[in-house]
Amino acid sequence: MILKLFVVMCGMILGHWLIDDFDSGLVKGKRVLVTGASTGIGEQLAYQYAEHGAHVVITARRENRLKEVIEECKTRGNKDQKFGYIVGDMLDIDSTENLIKNAVDKLGGLDVVVLNHILLNTLGFWEGSSHNFSSLERIMTVNFHSYVHLASHALPYVEKNNGSIVVVSSVAGKVGQMYVTGYSASKFALGGFFGGLRQELRMRNRDVSITLCTLGLIGTETAINALSNFGQDFILKAVGPASPRDTALAVMKGGALRVREVFYPESVYYQLLFRDWCPEILDYFIRWMTSMPE
Ligand SMILES: *[C@@H]1O[C@H](CO)[C@@H](O)[C@H](O)[C@H]1NC(C)=O
Ligand SMILES: *[C@@H]1O[C@H](CO)[C@@H](O)[C@H](O)[C@H]1NC(C)=O
Numbered sequence: 001m002i003l004k005l006f007v008v009m010c011g012m013i014l015g016h017w018l019i020d021d022f023d024s025g026l027v028k029g030k031r032v033l034v035t036g037a038s039t040g041i042g043e044q045l046a047y048q049y050a051e052h053g054a055h056v057v058i059t060a061r062r063e064n065r066l067k068e069v070i071e072e073c074k075t076r077g078n079k080d081q082k083f084g085y086i087v088g089d090m091l092d093i094d095s096t097e098n099l100i101k102n103a104v105d106k107l108g109g110l111d112v113v114v115l116n117h118i119l120l121n122t123l124g125f126w127e128g129s130s131h132n133f134s135s136l137e138r139i140m141t142v143n144f145h146s147y148v149h150l151a152s153h154a155l156p157y158v159e160k161n162n163g164s165i166v167v168v169s170s171v172a173g174k175v176g177q178m179y180v181t182g183y184s185a186s187k188f189a190l191g192g193f194f195g196g197l198r199q200e201l202r203m204r205n206r207d208v209s210i211t212l213c214t215l216g217l218i219g220t221e222t223a224i225n226a227l228s229n230f231g232q233d234f235i236l237k238a239v240g241p242a243s244p245r246d247t248a249l250a251v252m253k254g255g256a257l258r259v260r261e262v263f264y265p266e267s268v269y270y271q272l273l274f275r276d277w278c279p280e281i282l283d284y285f286i287r288w289m290t291s292m293p294e
Helices: 002-019 040-051 063-076 093-107 130-160 181-203 221-229 233-239 244-256 267-277 279-289
Strands: 031-035 055-060 083-087 112-115 164-170 209-215 261-264
Touching: 031 040, 031 093, 040 055, 040 063, 040 221, 040 244, 055 063, 055 093, 063 083, 083 093, 093 130, 112 130, 112 244, 130 164, 130 181, 164 181, 164 244, 181 209, 209 244, 209 267, 221 233, 233 279, 244 261, 261 267, 267 279
Parallel strands: 031 055, 031 112, 055 083, 112 164, 164 209, 209 261
Antiparallel strands: none
16 A cells, blocks of 8 residues: 555656656647637647647637637747638537548648547436437537547548647546536546557557546636536535646647646546545545535
């Protein structure tokens, strides 16, 4: 037990030290696709990559928002950088192949793919209703299947440049969360799939890094509104959401340094130690912080 703790501590210190090794040369000139970039963490990711000298193509459903984000990228980057957008709905799995081709055309290749989009479901108990089942299907399509399809279509291009795939996930993908059972399931699925894929790439000597990002409560407008509309003001006050901009920076750095996993904010890492050693206590604590729906 003591030995384990020691090893974990060393790992964490080493992790910090590696993360501090970031320099923007790792991102400059890279050709990056960011999904779900019309708002929230994805939008901030676009800005971070733009500020650090990358060429960026973003995608989401709302064209007017994408245009605004690209305009902002242009002001933050310089005129040698390429910026573009592709309108796409990730419920349409058949569109993913073209989306990747389109991004490759715009950028002249692909080094980094940041998969970040999610389908936002309404919060609530799982009742086994037909509404619950149809919403689960949509969630799995957007939050899981489309990630697998996009990564698969991108891999041949990314492989040519020893590039990276960055998968944005959540603590809900490590610990089952109430009111978002479907979302939680889709995030667990990402961990399983991309963990397995990472191993296969290593076995076959393909130098593509896969970075899984386990994010805690991030103060995006969508997340804050969803929680406060669902009567979860206590958790918002108690946890203190992390800034989307800092989160995006941590995700970008993790991808650039080719780390296996990013935990942000760092408290997420400690929370996950409890998960493996005393899951009942962690569950109890989460229930204690969570209010019954109003
Ligand atoms: C499940 O269905 C019930 C009844 O339709 C609904 O009240 C609840 O919000 C749904 N839960 C989720 C997570 O969609
Ligand atoms: C990718 O990595 C392999 C070995 O890890 C190396 O032989 C190859 O030159 C690299 N390619 C590029 C484009 O960096």
